[in-house]
Structures are given as structure tokens and as C-alpha cells.
Amino acid sequence: MLKGKNVITLLDFEKYELEELLELSFRMKEFVLSNSVPKPLTGKIVALLFEKPSTRTRASTQAAISLLGGYPMVFNKDELQWSRGEPPEDTARVLARYTSAIGARVLKHETLYTLAEYSKKPVVNLLSNLGHPLQILADYMTVKEKFGRYDVKLAFVGDGGDNILISLMEFAAKMGLEIHVASPKELRPPQDIWKRIEEEAERSGAVIEYFEDPYEAVRGVQAVYTDVWVSMGEESIAQRKIELLKNYRVTKDLMKYASKEAIFLHCLPANRGQEVDADVIDGPQSAVWDEAENRLYTAMAVFASIIP
Numbered sequence: 001m002l003k004g005k006n007v008i009t010l011l012d013f014e015k016y017e018l019e020e021l022l023e024l025s026f027r028m029k030e031f032v033l034s035n036s037v038p039k040p041l042t043g044k045i046v047a048l049l050f051e052k053p054s055t056r057t058r059a060s061t062q063a064a065i066s067l068l069g070g071y072p073m074v075f076n077k078d079e080l081q082w083s084r085g086e087p088p089e090d091t092a093r094v095l096a097r098y099t100s101a102i103g104a105r106v107l108k109h110e111t112l113y114t115l116a117e118y119s120k121k122p123v124v125n126l127l128s129n130l131g132h133p134l135q136i137l138a139d140y141m142t143v144k145e146k147f148g149r150y151d152v153k154l155a156f157v158g159d160g161g162d163n164i165l166i167s168l169m170e171f172a173a174k175m176g177l178e179i180h181v182a183s184p185k186e187l188r189p190p191q192d193i194w195k196r197i198e199e200e201a202e203r204s205g206a207v208i209e210y211f212e213d214p215y216e217a218v219r220g221v222q223a224v225y226t227d228v229w230v231s232m233g234e235e236s237i238a239q240r241k242i243e244l245l246k247n248y249r250v251t252k253d254l255m256k257y258a259s260k261e262a263i264f265l266h267c268l269p270a271n272r273g274q275e276v277d278a279d280v281i282d283g284p285q286s287a288v289w290d291e292a293e294n295r296l297y298t299a300m301a302v303f304a305s306i307i308p
Helices: 015-033 056-067 088-096 110-119 133-147 163-175 191-204 214-218 235-245 288-306
Strands: 045-050 071-076 101-105 123-125 153-157 178-182 207-211 223-226 263-266
Touching: 015 133, 015 163, 015 288, 045 056, 056 071, 056 133, 056 288, 088 101, 088 110, 101 110, 101 288, 110 123, 123 133, 123 288, 133 163, 133 263, 133 288, 153 163, 153 214, 163 178, 163 191, 163 207, 178 214, 191 207, 207 214, 263 288
Parallel strands: 045 071, 045 101, 101 123, 153 178, 153 223, 178 207, 223 263
Antiparallel strands: none
């Protein structure tokens, strides 16, 4: 049972729990498509806090809670006293009096733990600098839809310390999957997080390898993934990252080195001509729009599972 559980990092879940969340995501998709969605959140209010702008996460989580019968209370940071210096501890204490759970998109990962500690309500990571768990559930839901299984080889091309990649590696480490990372050696995840991922991978038999050559990384894989090179809040190091990553763009030529049935994945938004060429993301191998749609169903599964 996941009732009351936080969804902050995928490392906090067992393999069977991740499998159950994904299976529930598929059931939620069936419910939506058949217009027969159950209403387990009737009478429940969920606070959704956004320190950063959001399109897919805001739309999918707000829709998910509404479809399940709940009420999403959505705030941008500048709509809260938080933006004027009220500590997140106080925000958490107050919101806990009105809501059954909190979802938050934050600048600092540690804020999620603060919200959880002081609200005593389940908290869902809607994106932080160290992860995006709901996105990765949607990614692997898409993989299973395309291939009928989760255990495909996936290559991530780009920033080796990217928040999306961190969650991808956490999922792979728990599930015993294989991920190749094409990245310059200067870009890596924080050492403490990498240590936990390595430990989990050793237990599960997962294979996570870094390559400096993107062509070597994508050779024979069934899925090629990338993300923007410069995330929100990284403007001060934007030019350095762009220079480091200039040879890590996903092109049609690079995709030729993947398997013939390979799909292209991107969490969006995308910068065509930077991390990916337009003829890839808008081409026949692209699964990004299915991936974006599946964000709704994974959000439904998570909120239905954790809210008491």
C-alpha cells in the first residue's frame, strides 16, 4: 500500500511498487478512453505549487486530480507569501490544514523534504533539480506501449547530470534495466546520488554506462532520449554547457546507429536545432506526443495511490 507515501525520488520505491504504479497507469488510460474514471479523490483537495513555469506537468496533474474527483488548488510561487520571504515550513503547515496532499515543482530538491516534514501530508515531486519521477513513469509507460516490455536498452544523450537522467537511472537501477549515457566527462550527477544509484544497480543487475562518444552510446538501443541542455535556473552557466554539449545533438544520422525500430523520447519543451534536430522530434520515430499524453495517466495513478 502506498497510502501516505511521498513520491520525491524513485529510489524510495521497491521494484514491485513501480510495476504496480505503471500497471495502474495503463488502467487509468483505459478508464479515461472509455469515459469511466473512478472517483477515489472525491472530497479531496490537492495543493499544486510551482516555483518554475510548467505546461505538461501543470496540465496533467491538474487534469488528473479533477478526473479522479478531487480539487486541484494551483499556485505559482509569486501568488504565495512564499515569494515575499515566508519560509516553506510555514507554507507547508498552513496548506496541510486545507489539503490532502501537496505536489510541488521546486528549484531546490531539499524543499520537497521540507514540505513533507512540516505538512505531514504526502508530497509529490513535480520536478526538482535532482529529479522528475512522474515524467519517467510516463517514459517507461510509452516504452512498454511501443515494445510490449520495459527491458529495452535506452540511451540518453546530453547532460550527464540532468535531472531527467537522474530519475531515469533511478528507475533503471530499481528495475534492472540498461541505460547508456552519452555525455562529456565534465557533466555528471552529484556523487552521493550516483553512489545510491550504483548500489541499487548492483542489487538489481542494472547496467548503467557512461560514454563520451554518442554514436557508441546509441549503437543498437531501442530508445534514444534527450533533454534541453540548459535548465531553468542555469542561465549563468548556459554558454559553458552549450559549448560542452555541441557534439551531443540527436540527429537523423545519430538515430541510424540505434536499432531499426528505435523510438525518440524527449520530456519537452524542446529546442529544435540544439539538443535535437526538427526532423527527428517531428519525424516518424518520435514518440514524444504519446509520452506527453501518458503524463496524465501516470499522474492519475500516483495521486490515486498515495492520498489516504
